[in-house]
Amino acid sequence: MQHSQKRVMHPKLDVERVELSNGLVLLLSENHSIPSVSINAIVQAGSRFEDDNKAGLASLVGSLLDAGTETRTSQQIAETIEAVGGQLGTYGNYQSSGVMVRALSQDTVLGLDVTSDLIMNPNFPEAKVREHVDRRIAQIKSRLDVPRTQASDVFNEIVYEGSPQHRPSIGYEGTVKTLTRANVEQFYRRFYVPQITKVAIAGDFDKNLVKGLVEATLGTWKAPGDFDIPEVRRPVRQTSPIFESVNAPKEQVNVIMGHLGIERSNPDYYALLVMDTILGSSPGFTSRIPRVLRDEQGLAYTTFSNITSSAALDPGRFIAYIGTAPENLERAVSGLRKEIARIVEGGVTEEELETAKLYLTGSFVFRFQRNSQIAEFLLEAEIYGLGFDFLERYPQLIREVSVEDVWRVTQKYIDPDNLTTVVVGPLEETGRQVA
Amino acid sequence: MTTLITTAGEVSEPGIQTRSFITRNVRKVTLSNGLTVLLKEMHHQPVVATMLWYRVGSRNEELGQTGKSHFLEHMLFKGTDRYKKGEIDLLTHLNGGSNNAFTWLDFTAYYFTFASDRWEAALEIEANRMRSTTFAEEEFESEKLVVEEELRIGLDGPWEALENEVWATAFRQHPYHWPTVGWIEDLEAASASDMKAYYDKWYHPRNAILVIVGDFESTEVLERVEELFGGIPPGPAASPLGIVEPPQRGEKRLTVKKQTPVERLLISYHAPQVAHPDSYVLKVIETILATGKASRLYQRLLEHDQSVTKADASYNDHIDPSLFYLQAELKPGFKLPDVERAMLEEVDRLKRSDLSEAEIDRAKRQIEASLVFGSEEALQQSMLLGQYETISYGEHVPTESRGFHYLDYLLERIDAVTSEQIAMVAKAYFTEDNRTVGYLIDQKNADETEHGRAA
Numbered sequence: 001m002q003h004s005q006k007r008v009m010h011p012k013l014d015v016e017r018v019e020l021s022n023g024l025v026l027l028l029s030e031n032h033s034i035p036s037v038s039i040n041a042i043v044q045a046g047s048r049f050e051d052d053n054k055a056g057l058a059s060l061v062g063s064l065l066d067a068g069t070e071t072r073t074s075q076q077i078a079e080t081i082e083a084v085g086g087q088l089g090t091y092g093n094y095q096s097s098g099v100m101v102r103a104l105s106q107d108t109v110l111g112l113d114v115t116s117d118l119i120m121n122p123n124f125p126e127a128k129v130r131e132h133v134d135r136r137i138a139q140i141k142s143r144l145d146v147p148r149t150q151a152s153d154v155f156n157e158i159v160y161e162g163s164p165q166h167r168p169s170i171g172y173e174g175t176v177k178t179l180t181r182a183n184v185e186q187f188y189r190r191f192y193v194p195q196i197t198k199v200a201i202a203g204d205f206d207k208n209l210v211k212g213l214v215e216a217t218l219g220t221w222k223a224p225g226d227f228d229i230p231e232v233r234r235p236v237r238q239t240s241p242i243f244e245s246v247n248a249p250k251e252q253v254n255v256i257m258g259h260l261g262i263e264r265s266n267p268d269y270y271a272l273l274v275m276d277t278i279l280g281s282s283p284g285f286t287s288r289i290p291r292v293l294r295d296e297q298g299l300a301y302t303t304f305s306n307i308t309s310s311a312a313l314d315p316g317r318f319i320a321y322i323g324t325a326p327e328n329l330e331r332a333v334s335g336l337r338k339e340i341a342r343i344v345e346g347g348v349t350e351e352e353l354e355t356a357k358l359y360l361t362g363s364f365v366f367r368f369q370r371n372s373q374i375a376e377f378l379l380e381a382e383i384y385g386l387g388f389d390f391l392e393r394y395p396q397l398i399r400e401v402s403v404e405d406v407w408r409v410t411q412k413y414i415d416p417d418n419l420t421t422v423v424v425g426p427l428e429e430t431g432r433q434v435a
Numbered sequence: 436m437t438t439l440i441t442t443a444g445e446v447s448e449p450g451i452q453t454r455s456f457i458t459r460n461v462r463k464v465t466l467s468n469g470l471t472v473l474l475k476e477m478h479h480q481p482v483v484a485t486m487l488w489y490r491v492g493s494r495n496e497e498l499g500q501t502g503k504s505h506f507l508e509h510m511l512f513k514g515t516d517r518y519k520k521g522e523i524d525l526l527t528h529l530n531g532g533s534n535n536a537f538t539w540l541d542f543t544a545y546y547f548t549f550a551s552d553r554w555e556a557a558l559e560i561e562a563n564r565m566r567s568t569t570f571a572e573e574e575f576e577s578e579k580l581v582v583e584e585e586l587r588i589g590l591d592g593p594w595e596a597l598e599n600e601v602w603a604t605a606f607r608q609h610p611y612h613w614p615t616v617g618w619i620e621d622l623e624a625a626s627a628s629d630m631k632a633y634y635d636k637w638y639h640p641r642n643a644i645l646v647i648v649g650d651f652e653s654t655e656v657l658e659r660v661e662e663l664f665g666g667i668p669p670g671p672a673a674s675p676l677g678i679v680e681p682p683q684r685g686e687k688r689l690t691v692k693k694q695t696p697v698e699r700l701l702i703s704y705h706a707p708q709v710a711h712p713d714s715y716v717l718k719v720i721e722t723i724l725a726t727g728k729a730s731r732l733y734q735r736l737l738e739h740d741q742s743v744t745k746a747d748a749s750y751n752d753h754i755d756p757s758l759f760y761l762q763a764e765l766k767p768g769f770k771l772p773d774v775e776r777a778m779l780e781e782v783d784r785l786k787r788s789d790l791s792e793a794e795i796d797r798a799k800r801q802i803e804a805s806l807v808f809g810s811e812e813a814l815q816q817s818m819l820l821g822q823y824e825t826i827s828y829g830e831h832v833p834t835e836s837r838g839f840h841y842l843d844y845l846l847e848r849i850d851a852v853t854s855e856q857i858a859m860v861a862k863a864y865f866t867e868d869n870r871t872v873g874y875l876i877d878q879k880n881a882d883e884t885e886h887g888r889a890a
Contacts, residue, residue: 033479034811035456036804066728075738078728083797085804087727104804131741138744138766141696145593249694249878251587283533284524295521298580301588324584355529362531365550369480370811 013368015378015388016207022194022223026214027378029202031371035105037203038371041115042098042379044198045191047169048232048314056171057179060132061187062092065099067128069121074128081114090118093169095313097192102372105204109213112201116217119197122188129181140173147254148323150246151424155256158242158420159317163235194223198382202374232314235260242420245427253329253425257336258319262413264311264384270397271405272413273308277356278348278406279339280305280320286355288343293322293335300324300332305340307413313383318414326426333421341416347407361395455842457810457819462653463839468669469641472660473820473839475648477813483649484814485557486546487565488821490644490828491637493615494540494676494754502617503625503633505538506582510630511545512536513574515567520574523560530556539615541754542825548814551650555659561645562663565638575627583623586616593695594762597875601701604687605758605871609680639670646821649813675829680705680756687871692878697744698765699875700774702782704864706759709752709823710832710841715848716860717750717759720785722798723857724748724761726805729797731781732761740777742769754826758871759864771874782865788858795854802849 018026047058066088067074081088086103099118103111143149153168160166170176199218201210237260262272280289281304293303303322310316320340324332368374368391381390462474492504514520527534532549534557547557589595599614606612616622645664647656683705707713725732725748732746743763750759761778765771810816820839827841836844 034807036807036811075729075734079797082727082729082801083793085797085800085802087804087808102804102808104807131738134741134766135737135744138697138764141767142744142764144696147591251590252584282528283535284527285521286524286528291521294581296577298577299584301581301585323588325587355525359528359531362529362550362553363533364531365481366533366548369482369813 013374013377013388013391017382017388018211020194020215020219022219022221024194024218024221025198025382026211027198027200027382028207028210029374029378030205030207031202031374032204034371035204036371037103037105037108037111037201037205038375039101039103039111039115039199039201040098040372040375040379041100041119041197041199042096043119043192044096044196044383046093046095046097047167047171048095048164049191049230050164050187052164052167053175054179054183055167055175056136056169057183057187058092058097059169059171060092060129060136060176060179061184062090062097063132063136064124064128064184065090065118065122067132068123068125069117070123071121072117077114077118080110084110086111088114094165100372108205108210112210112213112217115199116214119192120218120221124181124184124188126181129179129184133176133179136170136176137173140168140170140176143168143170144248147248147250147252147424148321150248151254151256151422154244154246154424155258155319155420155422156317158244158422159238159258159260160235163233163314165235165314193227194218194221195227196229198379200375200378202378203371235315237415238418238420241418244420245423247427248424250425251325252323253326253332253423253427254321254323255329255333255336255421255423256319256321257333257340257419257421258305258317259415259419261307261316261318262311263313263315266311268409268413269308269311271401271409273360274353274356274398274401275343275348275406275410276306276308277359278352279343281309282356282359289320289336289339292339293332297331297335299328299335303336305336329423329425333423337416337419340414340419344410344414344416347410348403350403353401353403353406357398357401360398364391364394455806455846457806457816458839458842461820461839464657466640466661466665468665468667469639470664470667471644471824472657473644473646473824474653474656475816475820476651476653477648477816478650480813481551481650482548482813483551483554483557483647483651484546484548484812484817485554485561486544486646486817486821487561488542488544488644488646488825489637490541490642490673490825491543492539492541493613493617494610495637496610496613496617498613499621500625500629501613501621502582502586502615503630504543505615505617506579506622506625507630507634508536508538508543508545509578509582510570510575510634511564511568513578514569514571515564516569517563517567518560523564526556526560532557540611540757542822544821544825546814546817554649554651558659558663562667565640565643565664566667568634570627570631570634572627575630579622579625582616583619586619586622589614589616593693593697593699593875596693597691597699597701597873600689600691601703601760601871601873602758604689604873605683605703605705606680609678609755610676611680611753611755611757636671637673640664640667641669641671642673644821644824646817646824648817648820676755683869683871686867688873689871690874690876692876692881694878695875696767696877698771698877700763700765700771700778701760701873701875702775702778703758703760703871703873704866704869705756706750706864708754708756708831709827710836713860713863714752715845716852716856717864718802719795719798719849719852720857720861721748721750721759722801723785723790723794724781726798726801731784732763732778735777735781736763736774740774742766742774742777746778752823752826754829771876775872782861785861785865786858788854790854790857792854795852795857799849799852803846806846
């Protein structure tokens with residue numbers, strides 16, 4: 001088996017960061033290999049800023065950004081971008097909202113024009129607000145069709161109790177149907193401001209041309225003087241085990257277990273990334289959970305665990321997941337619990353550590369293949385203060401992690417005695433009980 | 436070494452239309468044992484994607500033995516004479532790469548992506564497992580459970596349930612009748628020796644296409660390919676399938692009951708195979724109907740009627756004639772027959788040949804741009820090249836569009852589509868007799884209605 005230390009292939013990124021006078025940050029990276037551009041404009045506001053009784057508001061506002069502006073109807077917006085084969089998406093999620101555009105490079109100017117119009121001038125027509133509210137209520141109902149989503153929703157309600165993250169970003173039927181145009185307008189006025197807006201552009205464009213254009217459009221967006229960022233309530237990690245089951249007429253049972261996780265800014269992030277790779281997050285079936293539960297025992301098609309992939313501004317979650325046949329439920333649950341306990345009690349071996357590090361450093365290059373991935377990285381580097389030299393530093397951050405570091409972080413962040421376990425599936429039919 | 440190569444490197448000639456940047460600089464070589472090799476150097480990212488395609492999918496299966504192609508794909512990770520179970524994944528992992536595989540109606544494909552200083556492990560693995568997979572009994576039995584779980588995920592998906600039923604109804608004779616994962620009863624009955632026999636029938640150089648895209652040097656790589664694959668015997672020639680689905684004579688309708696809060700509708704029409712002249716027109720129609728918010732189904736069903744949360748149209752290229760279909764997810768309170776009527780009205784509007792140039796142009800630009808957007812990665816390009824090299828073959832495919840050259844002409848053919856052709860094709864295919872309509876309804880509502888009737 002070959003595994004000599006090879007040099008790490010660096011993706012090369014030339015990044016320019018510009019802060020406009022109104023506080024908006026522009027991040028640019030040229031890449032001329034493919035004739036297209038990705039524009040990713042985000043406002044750092046989302047459902048973490050909304051009240052419980054307005055659950056779903058930030059998401060609704062995000063989805064309404066292309067429902068009309070002062071100079072264009074929704075149909076004109078769609079026709080403008082689609083006439084040149086461009087793709088447009090708007091959204092509001094937990095910690096950010098915004099506009100994403102993909103266009104051929106010859107249409108960069110048009111893409112920027114639409115992006116700034118949607119961010120600065122949406123007018124939220126009353127009829128569109130009603131239409132979106134109705135559609136969302138139907139979408140909320142359809143979450144029950146996806147057992148994994150259903151399990152995840154129930155899990156979040158428990159683990160994030162006390163923080164806004166316990167809610168699905170789309171909201172609840174009960175709250176969404178009460179949302180009004182006035183609520184939408186108010187959220188937009190309060191939070192869509194240049195001080196917390198960042199625009200990343202990656203691809204085949206000319207930086208100087210784009211800088212001038214953005215200055216002339218988003219650069220003129222007025223920054224309110226009295227803007228402040230609201231406090232977000234933090235959840236507390238549970239101190240006792242919790243079990244919750246939901247009966248649903250499905251072929252499989254879906255199991256999620258875990259507890260509160262970490263923030264992206266946590267200095268132990270890299271040691272936990274190595275732990276994730278060893279325990280349950282590697283592609284293929286090399287990590288412990290898929291190797292044992294899928295490859296050896298044949299219990300599942302999908303099974304994994306992770307703590308770092310949900311790390312963001314607020315703490316994410318440590319989860320282990322499995323989807324299995326109802327008759328295997330007990331074996332699956334005890335198998336997951338056993339693997340979680342085993343890594344906490346027994347740690348990892350030098351060989352596992354080296355394997356994980358080789359994977360993490362060797363695969364890094366694949367995160368920079370598409371313009372949309374590069375734009376996303378620019379925003380991540382900016383939001384979490386990673387620095388644009390992160391590409392050069394990353395291999396070292398991973399190589400520094402030792403067996404002792406992994407031991408220390410599993411003790412600190414993984415608690416096998418106090419897990420929340422959620423099971424969704426045909427439970428009554430089988431009469432199975434899991435303690 | 437190179438003397439064994441029968442076809443000289445054939446670079447897309449400058450004379451022919453190569454409007455597709457995907458096919459630019461593609462070199463095609465056929466080894467003396469019949470293995471087709473496509474190479475494309477692309478040096479802007481330090482990565483290499485390697486794919487091996489086999490022209491075998493659920494299309495090549497028989498009733499009672501469905502799902503074999505897909506199961507076989509799983510078994511190719513379960514051990515060979517050289518790599519024991521788990522070792523292919525471990526090797527990929529140590530080299531920071533990724534690997535996976537997929538099976539569909541017409542093909543089975545395996546891929547690896549690696550950084551360009553360590554990618555040749557992919558070639559070694561593929562060359563070895565083409566003929567040396569071991570099919571150990573215990574591995575077979577434990578993997579059967581995994582495949583059954585994969586099938587159950589599908590059974591829990593409302594769209595999968597409805598799609599399976601529609602294909603099974605629309606196709607009476609042709610193997611597109613069954614889903615790629617197979618019927619669960621067939622899976623349960625499968626044995627390791629069946630699987631080995633199927634492997635021996637299909638996994639040979641003559642039935643395979645190797646695609647390598649990325650940061651490498653062609654001459655060196657060809658030598659390595661020859662070294663690793665050149666000695667494998669060509670294998671039996673695949674005989675043509677010879678099963679033709681007869682024309683449908685009359686509308687077919689079906690209902691699937693499932694406990695779901697959302698009712699769903701699927702309207703399908705038999706439609707032609709890859710590279711058929713009408714297939715390009717149908718691609719434009721698919722886009723006009725359902726790509727983007729300016730599209731007809733979005734405007735009609737989501738904006739005007741506000742009766743659905745999702746509406747879509749899809750039409751994929753296959754070796755044999757397949758289906759063009761329309762789908763919708765209903766909002767509570769709306770009725771399936773009403774949404775069906777609205778969708779059929781939109782389909783009928785296409786028959787009037789009154790589409791504006793702007794609307795047709797928009798669809799053409801969308802198709803062109805999505806090809807560019809979908810080709811940023813070496814792996815995405817190798818998928819497109821491999822897919823068309825695998826499916827665009829046979830006497831019914833015009834010579835110039837055979838294999839990956841299909842992509843040379845795709846945009847030109849799309850560009851040539853006129854509003855008259857759209858009307859003609861819509862009239863030819865979107866007929867009542869050619870239609871299969873599926874409803875997915877809520878089990879609970881259905882039970883209550885039944886009850887109501889009985890009472």
